[in-house]
Every structure is written in structure tokens, then in C-alpha cells.
Amino acid sequence: QVQLQESGPGLVKPSETLSLTCVVSGYSISSGFHWGWIRQPPGKGLEWIGNVYHSGSTNYNPSLKSRVTISIDTSKNQFSLILSSVTAADTAIYYCVRGVDSWGQGTLVTISS
Amino acid sequence: DIQMTQSPSTLSASVGDRVTITCRASQSINQWLAWFQQKPGEAPKLLLYEASTSKSGVPSRFSGSGFGTEFTLTISSLQPDDFATYYCQQYDSNFPWTFGQGTKVEIK
Numbered sequence: 516q517v518q519l520q521e522s523g524p525g526l527v528k529p530s531e532t533l534s535l536t537c538v539v540s541g542y543s544i545s546s547g548f549h550w551g552w553i554r555q556p557p558g559k560g561l562e563w564i565g566n567v568y569h570s571g572s573t574n575y576n577p578s579l580k581s582r583v584t585i586s587i588d589t590s591k592n593q594f595s596l597i598l599s600s601v602t603a604a605d606t607a608i609y610y611c612v613r614g615v616d617s618w619g620q621g622t623l624v625t626i627s628s
Numbered sequence: 629d630i631q632m633t634q635s636p637s638t639l640s641a642s643v644g645d646r647v648t649i650t651c652r653a654s655q656s657i658n659q660w661l662a663w664f665q666q667k668p669g670e671a672p673k674l675l676l677y678e679a680s681t682s683k684s685g686v687p688s689r690f691s692g693s694g695f696g697t698e699f700t701l702t703i704s705s706l707q708p709d710d711f712a713t714y715y716c717q718q719y720d721s722n723f724p725w726t727f728g729q730g731t732k733v734e735i736k
Contacts, residue, residue, distance in 0.1 A: 551725075561672065561715055561727040574723040577629065610671055615662040615719050616683065618671040 517542040519611050519619035526625050533598040533624055537611030538591075545569050545589040548614045552585060552596045554607040555621075562607075567594055601626045630654050630718055634728030640736040647703040649731045651716035656696045660720045663692055663701045666730075667712045675714075676701070703733075711735055 523535035537550070544550055551566030565575035567585045575583050584597040598605060608621040631654040641647050651661065659679045664672035674683045676692040679699055689704040703710055716728040 560730045561717070563717075563725045563727065565724070576724045615677055615717060616674050618673075621671050 517613055517617045521611050521619045521622040527601055528628050529602055529626055530600055533601050535596045535609055536593055538593045544592055550594045551612050553610045553612055556607045629724055630726055632716055632718055632726050632728040634716055634731055638732045640734050641706050642736045643706055643708060645706045647706050649701045649714055651699045651728050653697045653718055657718045657720040659695055660718055661699050662717045664715045665712050
């Protein structure tokens with residue numbers, strides 16, 4: 516059974532860069548699927564950030580595209596999210612996902628000085 | 629972007645009630661729709677994909693229907709464990725993938 520686990524700083528300063536990694540176990544990410552990131556501001560709904568296919572091709576939410584990079588590392592069976600120039604509006608629980616069927620537990624990232 | 633409009637935003641119901649949640653897409657997404665259940669403090673959990681296919685282990689009281697732009701999630705007999713927020717998500721080949729705004733199912 517596939518498992519996904521997010522890791523990264525829980526606090527990032529405004530204007531700096533948010534970096535998260537998702538380690539995948541129980542499935543080889545080079546075997547297929549889109550691997551993505553979704554976020555949820557406290558008390559609000561879900562926002563799709565983007566994903567990377569196992570081949571390395573990426574798709575991003577246009578609202579975040581200028582600030583987002585998602586990359587994949589098949590050698591480590593993990594993928595990453597980079598979000599630059601963050602503001603308080605980027606405070607959210609960040610989830611990594613496989614396609615639509617499997618989610619990590621989520622990690623809260625707070626943007627504050 | 630494909631907009632997903634979910635209704636109602638909040639639903640008050642009693643144990644045993646039949647509950648229906650609707651999700652409308654701004655353009656056809658064929659069958660590429662998923663339904664999720666989220667409880668406070670937890671990650672969303674997949675209930676159904678491809679509009680009507682249940683994920684293994686999901687109780688049979690959850691069912692989905694629809695194609696194109698109109699979709700429904702039905703809970704045939706609401707159980708205490710079902711009080712939660714439900715989201716639809718389209719995952720058509722046209723990115724970005726998008727979510728409905730959510731439906732909170734509350735105890736009446």
C-alpha cells in the first residue's frame with residue numbers, strides 16, 4: 516500500500532521560499548501516476564497547486580505558476596515543492612498526493628516573521 | 629480553468645436520512661470526477677473516482693453518478709461516522725485540476 520509523507524519547515528518568513536519534500540513508500544514513483552501538491556488554508560477549502568508526471572512533465576495552477584516548481588527524484592522515490600516569495604496568504608496545510616487516490620497526512624506551513 | 633460548483637454548502641440531516649450532494653462542472657469533464665470525505669484534523673479520503681467507482685473499503689451506502697457536467701454523491705442512509713465535509717474534484721486532461729468549495733454535512 517502506497518504511503519506518502521511530507522516534510523519541511525513549519526515556519527517560513529514572508530518573501531522567502533517554501534520547500535517541501537514528499538517521500539513515497541510502497542510504490543515506485545517511476546512506475547506511473549501524477550504526483551502532486553494540494554493545500555488547504557486553515558478553515559478553508561482545497562486548492563490544487565500542481566503535479567509532476569513520472570516522466571518529469573509538470574502542470575501548475577495558473578494562479579501560482581510564476582512562483583511554483585515541482586520536481587521529481589526517482590532515485591530517492593520522492594518529489595518536491597518549491598514556492599517562492601511567500602506571503603501570509605500561503606499559510607496552509609500542504610498535502611502531497613498520488614493522482615487522486617492517496618494523500619499524505621499533511622503538514623502545516625505558517626508564513627510569519 | 630474548469631469551475632466546479634458544489635451544492636449545498638451546508639446540509640443538516642439526521643441519522644438514517646438519504647443525502648444528496650451535487651457538483652456541476654463549467655464544461656464537460658466526461659467521467660473524470662472524484663469525491664472525498666474530510667473530517668476535522670484529517671486529510672481528505674477518496675470515496676469515489678471516475679464519478680461512480682467506489683474505492684475499495686468504502687461503505688456501499690456511498691454512491692456516485694453523473695457524466696459530463698452534472699454529478700451527484702448520494703449517501704443512502706446517513707450514519708454517525710458520515711458527518712464531515714465532502715469535496716468533489718475534477719481531474720480532466722485539461723489542467724488545472726479543481727475542487728468544489730465543499731459541503732459540510734451537519735447533525736440536524
